[in-house]
Amino acid sequence: MEHAKQLEILDDLFRMIDNHENVDAGVLRQNPTDVYVDPDLAKTEWTQFFRNHPQMIGLSGELPEPGSFLTTNDFGVPVLATRDRDGKFHAFVNACRHRGSRLVQEKRGKARNFACPFHFWGYNNQGELTSIPEDQHFGQVDKSCMGLVRLPAVEKHNMLWVHPQPDGVIDVSALLGDLEQEIAEWHFDSMVFMDETTIDKRLNWKLANDTFGETYHFSRLHKRTLNNIFYGDALHYETFGRNHRFTFPSRRIDLLREMPRDEWNITHGAITLYYLFPNIQLILGRGTVNLVKIYPDGTNPSRSISKVGHYFSRRLLEAKQEAAAEGAAELAAEDAYNLEKVLTTLPDIKATSEVFDSTIEQEDYAMGEGTQQAVESGALPYLIFGRNEPALHHMHNSYRAALGQPPLEEYKG
Ligand code: FES
């Protein structure tokens, strides 16, 4: 992000904190609750937003070296993604061309070749069929035509994109729109993939997204957790087509008041969250990236599966290693939500991810599960999105526009 933009956002956050002001959408809106329960709408969303829409499957660090591979089955087609010996990223349908068995079972790993577990047909990581056992018994097969089914795959700005349809088109510039340059400037190439957590919950995928759409709840729901690290009720917010940037201050922002402005960096005092239509919440901190991908069940509007990928910058990991070598102290229980202490004290970097995940699962999504039950009862005709919750207005209006529906109605009280 350009430094001038960083200063503009930080100044705006200071203004809000100091004057007890907040972002203002200007209006309240009402969201009809059937969007969270309607099975026909769920089917349409699954088809249009997932089965026929490019999917960001991770940052480049998920395929860290030649020979790396990963598999995913999150959007209706089993995918095998590989990085070949030249470093090129490929994606294939993870299914053997003989009788369709799942070729690769492991979630991640390193391999140049894959053997199907059923009859051991062999493929390389460029998708070519290389061997058929007992081919004189099997009969003639033109191996050159029977490679794995290739899916469109694009690696750009250190992000990995796959299209679920073999004839689909991925235009990353169109997907990112006016955010493209800014996203490129985060330099995700320095981010090392650590692990991914799966959170499978009984709430609609849009309700799961909604929990990332405001900071109004920070000092309430997260009173004893995130509230120790962040200011809620102060949000800088900008839309970019269907996407948005959502920046909120950490309590460390106050340290910047003593620093020269030209040394200010947005990651020193704030978290920047990019929402990428339809289901990505990309949360950027100081040396950390949490990539949240939220998927519907596909057949059940009441269930969603969130995949939370954790990345740390190479520099941060090196600092951690040094700290571990020097025998850094264990983290005290009361500091579990003090991100700064977690990052600098704990030899085990996994703790930061666990803190992040448990907050989502046990606090945010627990609220969402309650909402899901309430809206399924049919007793609530709509939910209200406040003036301080502009991201909710925008995400839902983006879904609606994509499906040819009118924007949310204004709530007039
Ligand atoms: S199904 Fe893969 S080798 Fe037979």
Ligand SMILES: [Fe+2]
């Ligand atoms: Fe939350």
